[in-house]
Amino acid sequence: MPSSLMPSRTSADRALGGPGLPVPDSEQWISTTGSRIAPDPYTWMQAVHWAHDLGTRIPVRSHGPRFGTTTVLLAQQLAQLTPCRPGIDFLARILKVSARTVKYHMAILREAGLLAYRVKGTRVRQGRPLASEFARTIPSSFDQALGLRTVPSDTFIRAVVGVSEYGRAQLARLGKKAARTVRRKARSTKKPSFSASSDCTPMEGGSCTVSPAALTSSPSEDEPRSGKSSSSPTRRGRTRKALNAVGRRYQLGLELVRQVPWLAGTPVARVAWAARHLADAGWTAHEVIAVLALRAPSDRIHRPSGFLTARLIGVEKLFDTPAKRANLVAWWRHSPQASRERHVEWSSSWSAPRSNAVRRLVGEAFTASKPKPHLAELPAEPTDAEQAEIRTLAWRQYLAGQPELVISAITLAGRDSAEQIYGTDLVQRVVRLASTSSHLTTGAPR
Structure with a gap:
């Protein structure tokens, strides 16, 4: 990032060590970084928690996440790697986040001066991809904020030789954070409960709305030896949610597919759409079947859903009250014709299939089932x-x-x-x- 595009420094940033952040791309390499190499993972985690404490005072990009708990969790995983050559998919699986989130927080650590490239990964076509290798670094702003004195070093770029009194206290505070493992807070789904003791008044003269003895019951007098209680604790069952308009349509469609023979195999969604007006009006499956029983079905039904749609046109206006529908169901249950239709499976005259291939297979099946002609039996020794x-x-x-x-x-x-x-x-x-x-x-x- 060019220096002209760097954010301006404030007095608060200077006090906390904010200047120099974010680190531009050209300084995120071990050969060009202004940070020093961390001597051990514990010291590096101190710098990570220091950057986390800065919070929103760290200048960041205009989009994407900020330095937060996920960044610290990622840093804890990187601190355990030797060498520091992480895989994006591995980190995403461990942290239970997406690969894009891991890449964002890796970029945050680099821009904060806490990571520097040793070797950048490659993606070679028809070859094995190589992961990037990083060096855990500590930015110079951390040394300035805590009053650490450093000298040049061949191993760590710079080595710490002294610390101020303020820095000692801050290092002790950051050391406690680095020693413990940070965990993501679980979302609490427990509803607040109110105990009976909150309604009780202590000491004499008080009253309690709920008695502890109310939760117990006396043993049954019929079975004094067993001591079994006549009242058994009820098991709390799941409360089913009320169906909306779409749910009622699909429920009615499913019942019709199961109970009407000529609708067997028809998609429930099509039947639900055909009977949508009746479902919205509060019709039941028995009432719909009773309406269908007013007229006998056709001998051959090419498309059951279309046939059902034609039969149900305007019936919600004809039987517009529950009393009319109840009388219709009563007739359907006591009608001899309807009773016969309920107990006899729907059938129709067989017709040849339209497909030539299926016709050929049917013809071969009929030919194979016919008895083969055979020669007349001759006497064992004809004359x-x-x-x-x-x-x-x-x-x-x-x-x-x-x-x-x-x-x-x-x-x-x-x-x-x-x-x-x-x-x-x-x-x-x-x-x-x-x-x-x-x-x-x-x-x-x-």
Whole structure:
């Protein structure tokens, strides 16, 4: 950040060590930083708590979070790392915050002079990303605010050689904070309770609205040995929230889907939209079913939600009072036709499916279910006259262009059995004819 854009220093900032904050990007490296390296994590946490105590007096960016409890929690995790090479995802998982929040507070620590880059991380395509390595540093404003005297050092850039009396007291105070672990405050959801003792007046002459003995009960006289009490503590159940208009619509839609057979499988949202006017008017599922029972359903319903919408048009105006709806439900329950419809499942005449693929599968299923034709059972040893008659019939059909008898024998019994029945010559002719072009025919010329 250019020096012309740095915030102006105030007298309060000079007293607390505010000058020099935030640290520009060019001075957030170990080679260019004006801070000194912290000799140990304990000393570094003292500087972190000092920066946290400054609060809003630390100049920060115009957007994003400020130096707060989350920053201190992040610093506690960084103080435990050796070397200080944190992973953003790891810190976000430990602190239970987002990765963007971790990046914001890492930037806050760098701008406060508490962290300096040793090596900046890289993101190489098709390579392993490297995390940034930091050095825990203490800003010079901390030394000035606490009156610490420092000299040049090869190891820590600057080393502390003396401290003022004011600085000793402040270091002791910051040391207590650095020694304990900071934890995020849990949100309290406990409601204030009022005890009975607040209504009691001490000493004589007082009265108590609630007696401690009121919480106990005498044993039952019927069972003196067991000592069981007739009154058992009631278990506090959950109080269900009242449904709003949308909840009542979905509740009515779900009941209709479960109770009306031809609505089975229909999305509840569509049924809730179709019956929204009735749900808003306070109708129940039985009242809607009674209205639907006034007219018998169609033989075939293509779209149940649309059919329901057409049936419910204007019924909330026709049955506009609870008394009318009660009479309708009473008729529905005692009507023989309605009773028959309640006990008989909704059915319709079957029609072929529209999809060609489904039709083909249905046809194959029907074909497989039909009994296969089989050859007439012949005697175990047919006579020569019967054998000659069978072969003569097969030859006549073959010459007439109808070799189905031999083909069925080959398909069902096999070629060897067909040759035994009709002869080898006829079977060979039929097989040769079946393997040639379909334009070839047998029998008399056309």
